Amino acid sequence: MTVTALIVAAGRGTRAGGSRPKQYQPLMGRAVLARTLATFAAHPRVDALVAVLHPEDDDLFAEAIAGLGLNIATVRGGATRDASVQAGLAAVRGEDGLVLIHDGARPLVSPQLIDRILEALETHPGAAPALPVTDALWRGAEGLVVAPHPREGLFRAQTPQGFHLRAIRAAHAAHTGGAADDVEVALGAHLDVAIVRGDEDNLKITHPEDFTRAARVLRERDMDIRTGNGFDVHAFCEGDGVILCGIKVPHDKALKGHSDADVGMHAVTDAIYGALADGDIGQHFPPSDPQWKGAPSDIFLKHAVALAGERGYRISNADLTLICEQPKIGPVAGAMRAEMARLMGIDIDRISVKATTSERLGFTGRQEGIAALATVTLIKP
Numbered sequence: 001m002t003v004t005a006l007i008v009a010a011g012r013g014t015r016a017g018g019s020r021p022k023q024y025q026p027l028m029g030r031a032v033l034a035r036t037l038a039t040f041a042a043h044p045r046v047d048a049l050v051a052v053l054h055p056e057d058d059d060l061f062a063e064a065i066a067g068l069g070l071n072i073a074t075v076r077g078g079a080t081r082d083a084s085v086q087a088g089l090a091a092v093r094g095e096d097g098l099v100l101i102h103d104g105a106r107p108l109v110s111p112q113l114i115d116r117i118l119e120a121l122e123t124h125p126g127a128a129p130a131l132p133v134t135d136a137l138w139r140g141a142e143g144l145v146v147a148p149h150p151r152e153g154l155f156r157a158q159t160p161q162g163f164h165l166r167a168i169r170a171a172h173a174a175h176t177g178g179a180a181d182d183v184e185v186a187l188g189a190h191l192d193v194a195i196v197r198g199d200e201d202n203l204k205i206t207h208p209e210d211f212t213r214a215a216r217v218l219r220e221r222d223m224d225i226r227t228g229n230g231f232d233v234h235a236f237c238e239g240d241g242v243i244l245c246g247i248k249v250p251h252d253k254a255l256k257g258h259s260d261a262d263v264g265m266h267a268v269t270d271a272i273y274g275a276l277a278d279g280d281i282g283q284h285f286p287p288s289d290p291q292w293k294g295a296p297s298d299i300f301l302k303h304a305v306a307l308a309g310e311r312g313y314r315i316s317n318a319d320l321t322l323i324c325e326q327p328k329i330g331p332v333a334g335a336m337r338a339e340m341a342r343l344m345g346i347d348i349d350r351i352s353v354k355a356t357t358s359e360r361l362g363f364t365g366r367q368e369g370i371a372a373l374a375t376v377t378l379i380k381p
C-alpha cells in the first residue's frame with residue numbers, strides 16, 4: 001500500500017517564541033522542519049510527502065528545504081491543527097493507501113518508530129505512538145494540590161499517527177469541533193487505534209527550552225563511531241626472544257626492525273591512526289629519523305592514543321591477531337592484553353589478543369617472520 005507522510009507545519013509556534021515560527025528555527029544548524037521532512041523522505045516505506053504550510057511561510061519553507069532535493073507536495077493550512085490536517089488529507093493522492101500524520105515540530109522522529117506504526121497498521125485501521133504516564137498525577141487549582149488523580153491507563157500521545165487513508169478521511173469529514181490530534185478524530189468515528197510504544201526522544205518543540213533538549217538528543221544520536229585496521233610484518237633475525245605487545249617472549253630468534261619491532265603493537269597503533277584517518281606509524285615516526293632506532297614501541301602507541309583523545313575519541317576496543325607458527329602466543333596473551341590495556345588506558349576486557357598459524361604456508365609458515373592484523377574502534381560521545 002502507498003504510504004504518504006502528511007506533515008503539519010502551519011502553526012505559528014507562539015509558545016516557542018523566536019523571530020520566526022519554531023519549525024523554521026535552526027536546531028543544530030538545520031531547520032526543525034527540514035529535519036522532520038528528511039527523516040520521512042529517507043524512510044524506505046514512505047512513498048510521498050505532503051507538507052501543510054502557513055500562507056505566509058513560503059519563503060521560509062523554500063529556505064528550509066533548499067539543497068535537500070526533496071520531492072514534496074505543499075498545501076495551505078488552516079487556523080487550527082485539525083483544519084490543517086484536513087487540508088493535507090485532501091492533497092494526499094489516491095484512496096486506499098496509508099497516511100502518517102506527523103507534527104512538523106517533532107524533528108526527532110526515528111525510522112524505527114515509523115516502522116512500528118506501519119507494522120501496527122497491518123492489523124488496525126489506526127495506530128499511534130504514546131508513552132505511559134509514569135509520574136504521579138494531581139489535580140490542582142490556584143497553586144494548590146486539590147486531589148491525586150489516578151494515572152493508570154493514561155498515556156502521553158505523540159505523532160506520527162498512522163491511519164488507513166480512506167478511514168481517516170471519512171472520520172475527519174464527519175468530525176465537528178476541534179481535536180487535539182487525529183486519534184481523537186478517529187475515535188469519534190469508532191476506529192480502533194492501536195497504541196504503539198512511543199519514544200521519549202520524539203519530543204515536540206513547544207517551548208524555548210525544547211530546542212536545548214532536542215539538541216542534547218541530537219548530540220547523543222550523532223555520536224561518531226570509527227573503525228580502523230592495521231597490518232604489520234617483521235622478519236626474524238638472530239636473537240633470544242621477541243617483544244610482542246610490550247611483553248618479552250622467549251624464542252630462539254628476535255624480530256628485525258628499526259624500533260623494537262613489536263609487530264603487534266604496531267598493528268594496533270596503525271589501526272588507531274587509520275580510524276583517525278591520519279596516516280600511519282611511518283608518517284608520524286619516520287624510520288629515516290635516527291632517534292627512533294631501537295625505540296620502545298609504546299612511544300608510538302601512546303602517541304596514537306593521545307591523538308585520539310585530543311580529537312575527542314575514546315578507544316572502545318581493539319582486536320589483534322598475531323600470525324606465526326612460533327612462539328606460542330596463548331600462554332602470554334593475558335600478559336599482552338594487560339600491558340596493552342595499561343598503555344591505552346582502557347579496561348582489559350576491551351582488548352583481545354589472539355593468534356593463528358598460517359598452516360605452514362607462506363613466510364609466516366616458513367617461520368621467516370610474524371605478521372599482525374588489528375582492528376580498533378573509536379567512539380566520540
Ligand SMILES: Nc1ccn([C@@H]2O[C@H](COP(=O)(O)OP(=O)(O)OP(=O)(O)O)[C@@H](O)[C@H]2O)c(=O)n1
Nearest residue numbers: 008009010011012013014015079080084104105
Ligand atoms: N493551525 C495549525 C496549528 C498547528 N499546526 C501544526 O501542528 C503541529 C503541532 O502543533 P503545536 O505544537 O501546537 O504548534 P503551534 O500551533 O505552532 O504552537 P503554538 O500553539 O505554540 O502556537 C505543529 O507542527 C504545527 O505547525 C498546523 O499545521 N496548523
Ligand SMILES: C[C@](O)(CO)[C@H](O)COP(=O)(O)O
Nearest residue numbers: 103157158159180181182204
Ligand atoms: C498531536 C500532538 O502532537 C499529540 O501530542 C499534540 O496534541 C499537538 O500539539 P498541541 O500542543 O496539543 O497543540
